[in-house]
Amino acid sequence: MEIIETIAELRKRLGARRGQGHTVGFVPTMGYLHEGHRSLMERARTENDTVVLSIFVNPLQFGPNEDFDRYPRDKERDVAVAEQAGVDFIFMPTVSEMYPQPVNARVTVTGDVTTKLDAVSRPGHFDGVATVVSKLFHIVQPDRAYFGMKDAQQVAVIRQMVDDLNMNVTIVPCETEREEDGLAKSSRNVYLSPEERAQAVVLSQALAKAKKYALSQSSVTISELKSLLVNHISTAPLARIDYAEALTYPGFREIHTWYPELGTELIIALAVKFGNTRLIDNVILSGNQPFIR
């Protein structure tokens, strides 16, 4: 495995691999790697000849009062995890390598996908994500790129960008890896105090409850689902709800009532704060599931 810091060097090394007929799988991350990242790298390893991991904490996707400066970083551990997962190249650029000043070109995805949920709570976030992912795709030119469904809205934004801008890459969504009690693995879990960590289990519990309820009915109103989520999360005294929502997926349209048998997919999504730590999680219900009484 090689660690590469410049765009020119990565292009040269990948050009040589492509010359040998290699397919390239790409896993973009912000580092502080955990089992969720590992599952993406391992999947990329099984489906491609060459695997590239990027580790770049992208300033463009953080708001002014967010955690860019204190985002957890551990280069040594990340290198060991990536090596074990079979990565060929880690691309670890500096901020000035990715963004020579001034930055005058950005990518914006518009529509429902960037006006709901995290787009409301984190203004400008998805412009920052679309811009950096677009740049990374141009640099790496992957055949396949792997993203976690914990960030389901991010997957939808990137898919929209790839479709609308005719980017020649297949987006591979990967299942959310969880701790034993159900908490979605996340680099930000490290910020939680022991009390907050114990109570953070309410996110996945609330989603499981909402899913079970929705699938036990022939129709369910979105307000019923929201009440169920809010009531369960409120059992954790340290939790503050940013949003608890249910929308169509991947369209992110608001609906009044969901009918499982009509075939529309529904995302039930949460963002909950514990102190300064903001956690997200979601579950997607596929339509056409017969209701169970």
Ligand SMILES: Nc1ncnc2c1ncn2[C@@H]1O[C@H](COP(=O)(O)OP(=O)(O)OP(=O)(O)O)[C@@H](O)[C@H]1O
């Ligand atoms: N629990 C998980 N299971 C599967 N994939 C995940 C998981 N957590 C993150 N990913 C995916 O890993 C990629 C890189 O994510 P990132 O580096 O932001 O990690 P993260 O744990 O989501 O960090 P954060 O705590 O900042 O949200 C993204 O595609 C993300 O969806």
Ligand SMILES: CC(C)(CO)[C@@H](O)C(=O)[O-]
């Ligand atoms: C896709 C990504 C690496 C872009 O910075 C980031 O949003 C993330 O880690 O999910």
Ligand code: BAL
């Ligand atoms: N996991 C998405 C990246 C972010 O929270 O900024």
